[in-house]
Amino acid sequence: MVADAPDAVRPRARLWVEFAALYIGAPLAIALFMPPHLLFRALAVFSMVGMGLLWLTGSFRWRSLVRGWRRLPWAEIAGIALITLAAGALILWQTRPGALFAMARAWPERLAAIWLFYPFLSALPQELIFRPLFFHRYAAILPKGRAAIALNAAVFSFAHLMYWSWIVAILTFLGGWFFARAYLRHGFPSAWLLHAVAGNVLFAVGMGVYFYSGNVVRPF
Secondary structure (H helix, E strand, O other): OOOOHHHHHHHHHHHHHHHHHHHHHHHHHHHHHOOHHHHHHHHHHHHHHHHHHHHHOOOOOHHHHHOOHHHOOHHHHHHHHHHHHHHHHHHHHHHOHHHOOHHHHHOHHHHHHHHHHHHHHHHHHHHHHHHHHHHHHOHHHOOOOHHHHHHHHHHHHHOOHHHOOHHHHHHHHHHHHHHHHHHHHHOHHHHHHHHHHHHHHHHHHOOHHHHOHHHOOOOO
């Protein structure tokens, strides 16, 4: 039995290395070395790598991504929209009052474009990487219950290190918690829609000053 132990441990060790590279190493490298104007290209590469890994996860069923539309938690979706609106307005009122609803007032057509494309070009790839990939490929090395949700929220928040903002870190941790919980309870469509709604509300209220890569200033 002792002689067989290394073979049993090896797959878990590979998963830990892979997990660390994807959810810690890649965001850290992007935050430290990637020019801000290339952040969306980095997200695209990050997404393709994640999809490749999800494809290699034999136990994952792709049909699960489209299951759950009938279980959408509409009250929770409305709640996160209202909470995001209130929190974003309060944060901007205290820190950047000039940005409050600035895009909605000055560039409504730009805000409309963000509302149209953000759910598909940003929220969707992020959700695929941080929910199905996280909870399925790495299930064997994850803690159980709320600890897994907390870890998911933490790595989701860390993935936004590139913005170098405590406000972004806190908001993405809280968002990651709700998105992960929605994914586990209701399925992928609920997590994606919650993410899309929260992101669009943040941009509408003016929080793009914190979540826009063009505004990134590294503290070194």
